[in-house]
Amino acid sequence: MYLPSLFDSFFMGGFECSTHRRHDGRRLDLIAATGHDRHAPADYAALRRQGLRSVRDGVRWHLIETAPGRYEWSSLLSMLRATREQRVQVIWDLCHYGWPDDLDIWQPAFVERFARFAGAVARLVRDEGIEVPFYAPVNEISYWAWAGGDQAHFNPMAQGRGQELKHQLVRASIAAIEAIRAEAPKARFVQIDPVIHVAPASDRPDDQAAAEAYRQAQYEAWDLLTGRAWPGLGGRPEYLDILGMNYYSDNQWFHGGATIPPGHPAYRPFQGILAEVYQRYRRPLLVAETGAEGEARGPWLRYVAEQVMAALERGVPVEGICLYPVLDYPGWTNERHCPAGLLGYPDADGTRPVCAELEQELRRQQARLERLREERGRLASALS
Structure with a gap:
């Protein structure tokens, strides 16, 4: 059995931090829309009370770089100092679909500016006393390339340019890693993308x-980062540190057809997907996003946690499960209330209601992990 130890807590909370522009041109800022920017200290404290001492959170590039090379750090500093006060470990997303309006994402200047920005963030975090920071340079390269480069769902609102966008985002991620390592040699990196299963619609070859x-x-984005594919982009194995995998109930489907629901004969157990990713890259894994809405929240966490623990029993190094989003949020396209979080919308004092069913399931899974640790400890003592 593999015992995770990389993060301060195995179960984590992820704050939705998308900052993209929608197809109608409106920029989203989910950190502001959920009230997390105003209530960050209370949010971090609430997560610690739930045993979630590690989190994912976002650095809002479009707010910080007010002009080329000019940084206004107040939006990040307030959150960064709150994480230190509440003793919360953070994986910081540096580019969660959004960038400053004066930049053209297709041009070399995008890569150069992003690298300088990443290096500046790393200096700030280092100067705030964080010795081993964690960063997710570019969130969901593959999904962004599809949604923004092929389907025009959000910025850069392109069609038929997904592969081009994917290459550009890989270049940006590599440049950011180099800039961060120059400032913080101990920094760790999580490369996050969805994992999926696609089944054939028939027996036809x-x-x-x-x-x-x-x-x-x-696997394309991860292969590009390692240099397995298109080595001219600059990929090398060391750019793949921790693999972040986003997994939801609709991540399996028939090719060209409907979603495969859990329990269907064609549905692939999640532990098999975890094992395949590990065998391919031999890197530590993180379930970087997973969750469901409404009454499905508890049962979905139960399924994912059971599958992850089965993978741990098989020796697959899964280092954590991130409940994402950990706060209820307004929907990207219509601002509807999405009841997906462990915590709901805040009141005037920043207090958020807790989803009791998800809290109970989280407690059960936390206890189960502790029992596995204790059993492994007793076995190790008996064999020593």
């Missing part, structure tokens, strides 16, 4: 080949 090709495409 062409359907099977198409489904497998689509399934294999989930």
Whole structure:
């Protein structure tokens, strides 16, 4: 069995921090929309009370770089100092779909500016006394390339340019890593993308080949970062440190068809996906996003946690599960209340209601992990 130890807590909370522009041109800022910017100290304290001492959170580039090379740090400093006061470990997302308006994402200047920004963030975090920071340089390169480069769902609102956008985001991630390591040599990096399963819609060989090709495409961004594919982009194995995998109930589907629901004969157990990713890259894994809405929240966490613990029993190094988003949030496209969090909308004092069902399931899974640790400890003592 593998016993996770990389993060301060195995179960984590993730704050939705998207900052992209929608198809209608409106910029989203989910940190502000959820009230997390105003209530960060209370939010971190609430998560600590739930045993979530590690979190994902966002650095809002578009707010900070007010002009080329000019940084206004107040939005980050208040949150950064709150994490220190509440003794919360953070994986900081540096580019969660958004960038300053004066930049053209398709141009070399995007990569250069992002690298300088990442280095500046690393200096600030270092000067605040954080010796081993964690960063997610560019969130969901593969999904962003599809949604923004092929489907025009959000910025840069392109179609048929997904591969081009993916290459640009890989370049930006590599440049950011180099800039951060120059300031903070001990920094760790989480490269986050969805993991999926795609099943053929029939037994026809062409359907099977198409489904497998689509399934294999989930690895493209990680392969580019390692230099397995398109080495001219500058990828090297050391750019893949921790693999962050986003996994939801709709991450499996029939090629060209409907979602495969859990329990269906074609549904692939999540522990198998975890094992395949580890065998391919031999890197520590993090379930960087997972969650559900409404009454499905507790059962979904139960399924994911049971699958992860089965993978741990098989020796797969999964270092954590991040409840994402950990706060209820307004929907990207219509501002509807999405009841997906462990915590709800805040009152005037910043107090948030707790989803009792999800809290109970989290407690059960935390206790289960502790029992596994104790059993492993007793076994180790008996064998020594």
